[in-house]
Amino acid sequence: MESSVRKKAELIETGGVTVDSSFAPYKSKATAGPGAGLESIFVNIDGHRVRLGVRQASRFSATIDDGIVVISAEGKEFARGRLEQPICHCPKQVYITVSERCVFDCKFCPVPKLQGKVKSDEEIRQIVRDGLRSPELSAISITSGVWKTPAEEARKVARVVRLIRQELGDRDVPIGVSIYATDESSELLKEAGAAEVKYNIETVDREIFEKVCPGLSFDYIVKSLEHAVEVFGRNHVFSNILIGMGESDDTVIKGMEMLAIKGVIPILRKTNPHPLRAGEIKIEPVSAARLLKLATEQRRIIEKYGLDAKKALTGCIPCTGCDITPILDL
Numbered sequence: 001m002e003s004s005v006r007k008k009a010e011l012i013e014t015g016g017v018t019v020d021s022s023f024a025p026y027k028s029k030a031t032a033g034p035g036a037g038l039e040s041i042f043v044n045i046d047g048h049r050v051r052l053g054v055r056q057a058s059r060f061s062a063t064i065d066d067g068i069v070v071i072s073a074e075g076k077e078f079a080r081g082r083l084e085q086p087i088c089h090c091p092k093q094v095y096i097t098v099s100e101r102c103v104f105d106c107k108f109c110p111v112p113k114l115q116g117k118v119k120s121d122e123e124i125r126q127i128v129r130d131g132l133r134s135p136e137l138s139a140i141s142i143t144s145g146v147w148k149t150p151a152e153e154a155r156k157v158a159r160v161v162r163l164i165r166q167e168l169g170d171r172d173v174p175i176g177v178s179i180y181a182t183d184e185s186s187e188l189l190k191e192a193g194a195a196e197v198k199y200n201i202e203t204v205d206r207e208i209f210e211k212v213c214p215g216l217s218f219d220y221i222v223k224s225l226e227h228a229v230e231v232f233g234r235n236h237v238f239s240n241i242l243i244g245m246g247e248s249d250d251t252v253i254k255g256m257e258m259l260a261i262k263g264v265i266p267i268l269r270k271t272n273p274h275p276l277r278a279g280e281i282k283i284e285p286v287s288a289a290r291l292l293k294l295a296t297e298q299r300r301i302i303e304k305y306g307l308d309a310k311k312a313l314t315g316c317i318p319c320t321g322c323d324i325t326p327i328l329d330l
């Protein structure tokens with residue numbers, strides 16, 4: 001295993017760095033998911049991208065000189081890499097959160113607490129126009145909380161996909177969507193022109209699922225993922241599995257297998273505690289060794305079922321910033 005991948009795992013374990021003021025022009029702000037509201041930087045260490053939250057305190061500190069980031073720990077250089085500029089949220093992609101609010105109450109997620117804005121069509125068009133100015137743009141990823149109902153959100157996001165397709169004109173940029181699945185969401189999104197979908201299972205431990213995702217159905221998400229593979233094809237359907245909520249490695253491995261056998265690529269994501277959820281959920285530290293062990297299993301499983309992360313076009317697999325990504329990192 002490359003030493004840069006081990007270093008990436010250690011950086012993900014810690015979750016962030018302190019930075020000095022020279023980073024100000026490079027910071028990106030997440031508006032959705034578990035990183036919502038926190039600023040980040042992206043560093044590419046020997047071809048391995050890592051997203052680092054900008055923290056008030058961390059064992060890692062970063063300085064930048066001429067686009068090269070030096071990350072130090074205990075007064076010694078730990079790693080160095082190229083700073084990558086996000087286009088919108090992450091490098092090479094425009095990542096749009098349509099509804100920054102949610103009627104569900106998953107205990108690890110700050111979005112229901114933030115109750116943020118719902119983007120207008122014109123705001124979305126403008127984000128896409130801005131993104132199109134970048135020659136590096138390779139994908140558009142859309143996510144959304146549930147503003148009113150899952151069915152209404154799915155219809156709305158399908159409409160947003162059409163709107164983005166209009167803005168793209170003849171530019172061939174794939175669009176990926178991550179929303180709460182409904183009976184018709186896969187067909188609606190496919191017809192609108194989406195290339196990929198992600199329906200997050202969040203945890204593959206059913207007991208933990210019942211506690212942390214009240215009001216959501218584990219079986220319904222699995223069924224929706226299975227159907228999505230029929231609509232979008234293998235290697236184009238994804239599901240996040242959060243690590244660090246008390247699940248065992250054995251459960252995670254069996255859960256990844258359950259998804260991969262259906263043609264779904266599982267994404268393993270370390271759960272990062274959010275201050276807005278303090279006291280509502282117990283999140284355990286996830287060591288670099290555990291991340292690497294599970295990512296090794298993830299690679300073995302996806303290869304066993306003939307899946308290929310290099311074929312994924314949008315979202316977190318090609319980004320790789322938050323996770324040790326099978327095949328691309330390890």
Ligand code: SF4
Pocket residue numbers: 033051089090095315316317319320321322323
């Ligand atoms: S891996 Fe996913 S959540 Fe993380 S920065 Fe990339 S696109 Fe965003």
